[in-house]
Amino acid sequence: MNAAANLPDDIEALKAIILAQQEQNARLEALVAAFRQAMFGRKSEKIDPDQFELALEDIETAIARVEAEGEANPLVTPTRTSTPRRANRGSLPRHLPRIEEVIEPESTLCDCGCARHAIGEDVSERLDIVPAQFRVIVTRRPKYACRSCEGGIVQAPAPAHLIPGGMPTGATVAHVIVSKYADHLPLYRQVQIYSRQGIDLDRSTLAAWVGRAAFELMPVYDALLANLKRSGKLFMDETTAPVLDPGRRKTKTGYFWALARDDRPWGGDDPPGVAFTYAPGRSGQYAEDILKDFTGTLQVDGYAGYNRLLKRPAQDIRLAYCWAPARRKLHEVAQTGTTPIADEGLKQIAALYQVEKDIRGQSPEARRAARQEWSKPTLDKFETWLTAHRARVSAKSPLGEALKYIAKYWDGLTRFLDDGRIEIDSNAVERTIRPIALNRKNALFAGHDAGRRTGRCWRR
Incomplete structure (x- = not known):
């Protein structure tokens, strides 16, 4: 039916419809502009990826709401901002069960009185979710005795349980662990979820399950850590882990030390892995303790605590430094305004990263050859540029501090030129730390140092 046929004849009513249409269009235009800015506009290097995704979610939600309001109004022509996304439409995973x-x-009889025959059909698929279901596993162990003699009673032995005398199955404990450490749901929130199903569990009960499982998995953690330290090239980084300090009525700062391996950029045979160790501080002594029995190249940021590793009597550790902090310092200077010196430094670093992008996945020998051919001339030019501008710029200015940082760690920053296994930065380990930040936001703090030590078992 023509939409014009539904329009009223009254001028005032027509004006109201036009105003409603204009208001909807204006709201959508503002939302689309915000969406484009979030997607394609200039963003700070330090933006939190999770905050960025949250902004996009809120904008897309608002757009969908405005469109739904327009569809609900029969007198307003729905305005679509773009072609509706068809992601996963008609291609849902084949392993999912289908309920047809x-x-x-209501009737298949034709007006002539004959029965209509099926000539085809329209089929659509929609994703349906069944909320988590709880069930109780009842285990019966019958006892058998002989009526003819007193030969004793026979009964099957009780199966081993992860929690002796406890009610959870291994799957239940695994679900609690995944929810806490992978989905970042603190135990008190899980208790609330279970209570909606009529299952009353105390938070301390779930904590006891997690602690017991951590004890059982400690051999796995120790084996993982030992396996990583047998590698010749590792990454290391640390991040804060707030811990409650009841005596002082506030939190204290602990640290998760991440030791990671990722040999995929140069085609190594060892699988990627990461092990976290909790320590109550950031002293280099903790890094030295963690890296006991490790020899090889360690890629880190510019934290001075790692220098302690160079003082080991065997001198069996080389430090390769990460270009990301160096770039970040110049980027922060460039954000303050017209800074041609910082801009030039960023362009030269970008050239280094372009080479790394081109050689990713190649063998160490090929990567080293490409770096010698393309990256070394750039770094030679960069070193000359660095020396010249350090002599001109105040050492106490932000730009001077950035240049001083690069000069201080120059040998470690250029170490990747001679070893194809070394990356230009340590982003591989920084990515593994990101989930800890999510958990830190949700849980705020750990209740005790021992709780943080328990948490290391789940962070892979």
Whole structure:
């Protein structure tokens, strides 16, 4: 039916419809502009990826709401901002069970009195979710005795349980662990979820389950850590882990030390892995303790605590430094305004990263050859540029501090030129730390140092 046929004849009513249409269009235009800015506009290097995704979610939600309001108004022509996304439409995973629903017409009789025959059908697929279901596993162990003699009673032995005498199955404990450490749901929130199903569990009960499972998995953690330290090239980084300090009525700062391996950029045979160790401080002594029995190249940021590793009597550790902090310092200077010196430094670093992008996945020998051919001339030019501008810029200015940082760690920053296994930065380990930040936001703090030590077992 023509939409114009539904329009009223009254001028004032027509004006109201036009105003409503204009208001909807204006709201959508503002939301689309915000969406484009979030997607394609200039963003700070330090933006939190999770905050960025949250902004996009809120904008897309608002757009969908405005469109739904327009569809609900029969006198307003719905305005679509773009072609609706068809992601996953008709291609849902084949392993999911299908429940078929056939909707028949009220009558298949034709006006002539004959029965209509099926000539085809329209099929659509929608994703349906069944909320988590709880069930109780009842285990019966019958006892058998002989009526003819007193030969004793026979009964099957009780199966081993992860929590002796406890109610959870291994799957239940695994679900609690995944929810806490992978989905970042603190135990008190899980208790609330279970209570909606009529299952009353105390938070301390779930904590006891997690602690017991951590004890059982400690051999796995120790084996993982030992396996990583047998590698010749590792990454290391640390991040804060607030811990409650009841005596002082506030939190204290602990640290998760991440030791990671990722040999995929140069085609190594060892699988990627990461092990976290909790320590109550950031002293280099903790890094030295963690790296006991490790020899090889360690890629880190510019934290001075790692220098302690160079003082080991065997001198069996080389430090390769990360270009990301160096770039970040210049980027922060460039953000303050017209800074041609910082801009030039960023362009030269970008050239280094372009080479790394081109050689990713190649063998160490090929990567080293490409770096010698393309990256070394750039770094030679960069070193000359660095020396010249350090002599001109105040050492106490932000730009001077950035240049001083690069000069201080120059040998470690250029170490990747001679070893194809070394990356230009340590982003591989920084990515593994990101989930800890999410958990830190949700849980705020750990209740005790021992709780943080328990948490290391789940962070892979």
